[in-house]
Amino acid sequence: MVREAIRWLLSSLVLLFVVTVLTFVLVAMAPGDAAKAILNARSGGYTPQQYQEMRRMLGLDQSLPVQYWHWLDHLLHGSMGTDLFNGQSVTQALGSRIGPSLSVIVATLVVSGLVGVALGIVSALRGGVLGRLVDVVSLGGLAIPNFWLALVLVELFAVRLAAFPATGYTPFGTDPVQWLRGLVLPVLTLSAGAVAFIAKQTRDAMSDVLSQEFVTMLRARGLSTRSVVLKHALRNAAIPVVTLLGLLLVSLLGGTVVVEDIFAIPGLGQQAMTASASHDLPMIEGVAFLFTVVVVVTNLVVDVSYRLLNPKVRAS
Numbered sequence: 001m002v003r004e005a006i007r008w009l010l011s012s013l014v015l016l017f018v019v020t021v022l023t024f025v026l027v028a029m030a031p032g033d034a035a036k037a038i039l040n041a042r043s044g045g046y047t048p049q050q051y052q053e054m055r056r057m058l059g060l061d062q063s064l065p066v067q068y069w070h071w072l073d074h075l076l077h078g079s080m081g082t083d084l085f086n087g088q089s090v091t092q093a094l095g096s097r098i099g100p101s102l103s104v105i106v107a108t109l110v111v112s113g114l115v116g117v118a119l120g121i122v123s124a125l126r127g128g129v130l131g132r133l134v135d136v137v138s139l140g141g142l143a144i145p146n147f148w149l150a151l152v153l154v155e156l157f158a159v160r161l162a163a164f165p166a167t168g169y170t171p172f173g174t175d176p177v178q179w180l181r182g183l184v185l186p187v188l189t190l191s192a193g194a195v196a197f198i199a200k201q202t203r204d205a206m207s208d209v210l211s212q213e214f215v216t217m218l219r220a221r222g223l224s225t226r227s228v229v230l231k232h233a234l235r236n237a238a239i240p241v242v243t244l245l246g247l248l249l250v251s252l253l254g255g256t257v258v259v260e261d262i263f264a265i266p267g268l269g270q271q272a273m274t275a276s277a278s279h280d281l282p283m284i285e286g287v288a289f290l291f292t293v294v295v296v297v298t299n300l301v302v303d304v305s306y307r308l309l310n311p312k313v314r315a316s
Contacts, residue, residue, distance in 0.1 A: 008303070012296040016289065023288040024068050024281070032279035034084045035060055041085070058084055071285055080289065081282035090286040094268065098290075100169045101267035103179070104259070105252045107187045112194035113245055119195070120202020120241075121229060124210060137196040146255055150189040150262045157185060167264035186263050190255050194248050201244050205237035238309050246302040253291045 035054040039046035046054075055061045059070065074081050080090040123133075158166035164185050170178040209215065210233055218228050257269035264270075268287055275283035 008300065015296060016292050019288055019292045020072075020285060021068065023285055024064055024071075027279065027281050027284055028064055030276075030279070032277075033060075034058060034279040034281065037278050038085060067281075071282065075289070080286040083283055084280050085278060090282050093283065094271065094286050094290060097267050097271050099171065100265050101256055101260070101269060103169075103172070103183060104186050104190070104256055104265065104267065105249065107183050108190040108194070108252055109245065109249055111187055112191040112198055112248060113241075115191075116195045116198025117202050117234075117241060119199035121206055121234070123199065124203045124206035125225070125229070127207075137199075140193075140196070144193065146189055147258050147262060149192055150185070150259060153185045153188055154262075169263075169265045169267075182263075182265075186259050186265065189259055190252060198241065198244055198248070202237065202241050205240050206233060209233045209237045235309060239306060242302055242305045242309065246298050249298050250295050253294060 035051055035058055036046075038058075039050060039054055052061070059067060062070075071081055078091075080094070082088070083090055083093055154166045157163045164181050165178075166185070168182060170182050172179045206229075210229075215228060215233055218232060219225075253269075256265075256267060257272055259265070260267045260269035261273050268290065271283065272287045274280075275287065
């Protein structure tokens with residue numbers, strides 16, 4: 001157990017290092033210049049001397065390895081640097097945006113998991129038309145682009161029916177009802193394909209477990225279908241579903257970038273879009289670092305879930 005924990009920690013540190021280094025390199029190769037963007041925003045023009053002075057002030061005149069080392073040194077001291085445009089701490093700026101992003105991601109994960117697992121269990125028990133419908137809907141959900149679905153939902157439920165707000169985010173502490181209403185359309189957009197895909201995975205796993213001998217023995221002992229399914233079959237079928245939920249959480253990190261921009265949600269995804277457009281390297285690095293931490297923690301949670309669900313994995 002200790003050896004596995006050390007291995008996980010080392011692999012996580014390597015992943016964080018690789019992601020942050022690649023982010024530095026890719027941002028440096030991308031077109032754009034933060035110094036030019038800042039000077040244009042301030043005065044609309046600049047002289048070559050002003051441009052060079054701004055690059056020196058921002059530290060952009062140094063080599064990439066030196067810039068990365070400075071960023072890494074700040075990180076090891078508990079800071080992710082400073083926003084190049086407004087001088088705000090990157091840690092504070094991202095801290096204020098974690099809440100909206102987590103609201104969308106967690107709500108999508110909960111809705112997709114509960115609805116998808118429920119549909120998968122029902123289709124595994126009944127099969128027939130419902131099983132084929134899950135297959136069709138899962139293919140359709142995966143084929144429909146998120147941005148197109150978001151625009152359709154806004155047109156139907158925000159513009160025509162005026163049932164939910166089209167844009168914006170209300171903190172839970174300010175108005176819980178408005179917070180929930182504002183999450184409906186983004187969550188529907190992100191969970192449309194995930195629900196059907198989880199339902200299909202759950203149905204296949206449940207169908208395989210329900211055909212095994214121990215389930216037949218449990219039924220022969222007089223256990224109810226509800227008890228057999230929820231207490232025994234679902235536990236054995238949960239491992240592939242847990243894997244899929246972990247992959248879904250990771251994919252939502254990328255999905256929120258577009259959805260937050262469409263629905264004007266002030267989250268990490270919207271911040272990443274703004275930072276990329278302005279070539280704000282410290283902010284981009286901060287977002288990439290946070291996203292990578294989420295991936296690392298997700299892998300840990302999935303691994304622990306394996307051990308809780310499967311005694312063989314726990315004993316190995």
